[in-house]
Every structure is written in structure tokens, then in C-alpha cells.
Amino acid sequence: MPRPSALGRSPMAWVTGVMLASLVVLALAGPLLWGAAADRPNPSAVLLGPSAAHPAGTDGLGRDLLARVLTATRPSLLLALASVVLGATAGVLLGACTAVLGRRARRLTAGLINLLLAFPALLLAMFLAVVFGAGTTGAVLALAAAAVPGFARLAQTLAAGVAGTDHLAAARVLGLRRHRLLWRHVLPNIAEPLLLSVTTAAGTALVALSGLSFLGLGVQPPGYDWGQLLSQGLDRIYAEPLPALAPGLALLYAALAFQLLGEVLAGSAAGRGPVARIPAQRPAPSGPAEGGTVLQVDDLTVELPTPGGTIRPVRGVSLSLRPGEIVGLVGESGSGKSLTALAIADLLPYGARVSRRTLRLLGADLAALTRKERDRHLATGLSVIFQNPASALNPSLRIGTQLTEAVRTHRGASRAQATAEAVDALRRVGLPPAVLRSRPHQLSGGQRQRVMIAAGLMVRPGLIIADEPTTALDVTVQRQITRLLTDIRRDTSAAILFISHDIALVGEFCERVLVMYAGTVVEALPAARLADRTRHPYTRALVTSVPDLTAGRDRPLPTVEGAPPDPLAPAPGCPFEPRCPRRQDLCAEQAPPLDDLGAGHRVACWYPLPVTADTKPVTAS
């Protein structure tokens, strides 16, 4: 929310504060100070004009109109606020839940919101006021119901932004239930714009409620609010304008105060600059690996619907990791690395279809588990470190809350125990316990990435998937993070799947490397072979295109000529064939199988390169 210091410097904020304070004082003190005069009939002073005794005149029973206007502040404000709170609560819950519902329920809810929005709000309020019955309760409920669609649409739109964030994905992997996702991860991140809307909606509700009372559908005699006083004053407006003007001015003053409040809060929020986008890390636990394998994936394929048709960005990928092993998954942008990781973590976007022959994590066949069991197994066995630590941590939560959430949810750990574990996890990644009290925006990029890694360690994962965890960091911090991952592997025996487009980094940091191209693994080999034993022309091209400091500065950097194939029009042959310097007829006709060359080396190429010793050494870029 806006900082008090920023608000304090704005003259408009001061004016707004004074106006709101005066309304609050009037609402509290009005009935006590002027309630008696407002209700006391005086047959000798009926329908008088303004005078010193009655500055706004009197009504048909001789009651002082100024006293009635001042006394009506409380009911007018309370009823308007009640209708806004009810309408906003229902609307926000309806709209925000679309971020955590399944596809079908989300569509139904979105359809319902669209349907409700088709009715003009004020007409709907009047209709409902008649249905609920003329009176205070009916008017408040009618206005609340009429406000629901607007708030629902706003919350739905805002929540859609949160739904695509890494930190919500991270929370899903943690296995948090939907209501918890909603309360902890969606609502806090959309609260600010919603609160701004609530303030302006309060002014609108005030006017609308007075309108219903004016029409005889709202507050009923002997009760009264500004709308009803306005209606009574209107009967004699040509003879005495003040009895109508006084409640009208009060209404205008209060509506303006709420409107200004919205403006001040919005201005302050905008001036603060964008909120650091969050996120964090994900989950994961530990468990015994079966047959010495932490992860076994065979023939993984992912299909995604796109406007141009269905694409298969991952096709028949197989990989396995043993405890304590660091395997690199490398390839140019769009080769399917992230989708492979997301498929393993069960985090694919809505609409994705996944098929696989085997998907075993820590001894469990994920396909054989129920949804709930799978979520729990993933939440306690797998940790995912996202590329952008600034967007992977929830900006609205303290680091301590984010670190302890998973262990408290899954292991039922007490707050003290979870905090002790969080301090230990932070220590392991080289951060002090004080970080627990920080929020993500108070940390540097490297510190956030360490926090993400610490969050993953909290569940003692058997497998850590690090999806380009160093791409957003400078080279020095990159080194610190890769060293940290190496230490973690040594200390915990967790296997690490390290995804990167930087083949030099992968060659240096990993033990085995899988090279992906156009959704398939084209070569798998020990990292030590990258320098001079690559057999696939694409891998060789990647290796030779790594710049080094000794290259002549006047010579252009080597690049891999051409572009990856169009995923909407896959060719039957080898996907690299159009760019391959060694292509022959067979390459365009048939995709090559991933042949085993022995010594952990496999290649998918009809005409693999001969082994040479003249390839340049791979050095970190």
C-alpha cells in the first residue's frame, strides 16, 4: 500500500484526509449532538425557510432540516459502505477464484461473470430492490448484488496476471490447496488495485443508495438518509431551494471525498513504481531412489494447442538421473527444454497434453498415482528453481513465510521448527537469518536466487530442476550459484537437472549433457566429451559458436546458420536437416534414432561427425 510519507507530502491527500475525517466525526457525533433536534416535531415551525434558528429550514413536521442532514451522515455512509463491502467481497472471490480453478470450472465462472455483466448495474439494482422489497436491507442487498459483476471482472483480470506467475506455479508444486493458493498467493497480489476500486465504488454506492431512497425503494420513514431528505426537499425546491440543496451538498461532499481518496491512493501507488515481481522457488522433498535412479523419463511428448493448430514442442524425450548427478539440458531458445521440465513437474500450462512411457520420480510411477498423491509426491520430492528469481518469489510475503510454508503444509511442522529449518536452509546458501524478515524486493538478484534455492532445500528434494537459474544474473553471481548447487549436490545427494542455453557453462558444471533440438534429444554425452568428441553437427555447431577471449576481434563470431523448423509444419526427417552441412537424402526422409555409441554417448544422426581432436575447447562464456 502507499507509503504514509509519500501521502503526507501531497496537498490533495491532506484535503482528502480532512474531508474524510470530518465525515467520520459527523457520522460518530451527529446522532448524539443533533439527533434530538432532528427527530423533535414542532407544529409551530412547519415548512419554514432558512432562518438563524433553522439554517436549512424545517420539514412538514417542523423538524430542523440541518440537524436531519447532519444526523443522516451515519446511516448514509454505513449503508453505502455495507453494500460495497458485501458486493466487493462476493465479486472479488468470484473473480479471483478463476486463477486457481480447473479449466472447466474456470470457464463456467468466466461465463457467469460475462452474463452478469450484460445487465446495467443501476437497472439491476433497482430491479433487485423491488424483488428484495422496499427498505434498507433490500436496498443494501440490491446494490451489493449489482456491484458483484464489476468487482468479479476486475478481480478476474487481475488474477489472470497472477495465474501465469512463477510464484503461483511454485505454490502449486508445493501442493497447496486451492483456497490457500487463493488467500496466500492470489488475493494479496491483487489487493491494492482492488482497494482503490473499493474506495471509488463507495462514492458511487452512496449516490446509488440515495437514488434508491429518493425513489422510495431505499430507507423508509421514520428512518432517513440523504436520498430521502433530498426527495422531500425536492417537493418545495422552487419555493425553498435549501431543504433540497443541503442533503444534495452533503451527498456531493461525501462522494467527492471517496473519489479523492481513490485518486490519492492510485497516485501514490503509481508514483511508487512497479512492484518487484516475485517468485520463488519451488518445492520438493526427498525420498529413496529406486534402482539407483532419481528420475526416469521415457518417450515424453508434449502437445500444445496454439491459434495455428496443435504443436508438439517436446517429442519422445528420454532421460534419467542418478542420485547426486548433475545433468545439463542444453539447446537454443524454443528447443523444448523448459516444457520438458514443466512436464516432469506437472506444471504444464492449461490445455497441454502430455504422454510418456515412463515417468518415475524417486521410485514412484507418477502416472499410477492419484492427483492428490502425485501433488504430494512432487511437492516433497522435487524442487524447481526458476530462471527469474525476481518473479519466482511472492512479493507480498516475507521470505520467512515463503520458506516455511511447504514444511508446515506437508510435514505439519510447528512454526518454531519450520523457522529453525529455514534458518538452516539460509545458512546453507550463505544468507543470514535476518533475511527471513525481508521481502523479495529488499534483496539483490543473487540473494533472491539463493533464497529460491533455500526454499527448494526446505523440502529436502531428491531432484532439483534448475531452469536457467543463472541467466538473469551477472557472471560473478552465476559462478557463486553454480558453486552453491555443486555444494548442495555434494551435501544432500540430490540430483540436479540444469537447464541452460549456455553450452559452455553446462560443459563446465555438469557431468552429463543432453542436447535438445526442435523438441528432441539429438545427442547425449559425458560433459568431458563436449570439447572434442561431439558427433552431432548441431552440438558441434553449438560448441564452436561459443566466443572466447582469444578469438580475433575483427573476425565475425561463428553462428549456427538458419532457423529451427516451424513447429506447425514438422518435416518427416531429421529436424536439423535444413541447417545441416552434412545432410543427405535420407536425412530429409526419415528421423534418425538415438543410437548408443557406448560410454554413455548417444547420437541421433544418420551421418555423425567423425571424432576429431581439433574442436576448440569449451570455456565458460
Ligand SMILES: Nc1ncnc2c1ncn2[C@@H]1O[C@H](COP(=O)(O)OP(=O)(O)OP(=O)(O)O)[C@@H](O)[C@H]1O
Ligand atoms: N504455453 C505455450 N503455448 C504455445 N506454445 C508454447 C507455450 N509454451 C512454450 N511454447 C512453445 O514451445 C516451444 C518450446 O518452448 P520451451 O519454453 O520449452 O523452450 P526452451 O528451450 O525452454 O526455450 P528458452 O530457452 O527460450 O526458455 C517454443 O517454440 C515455444 O514457443
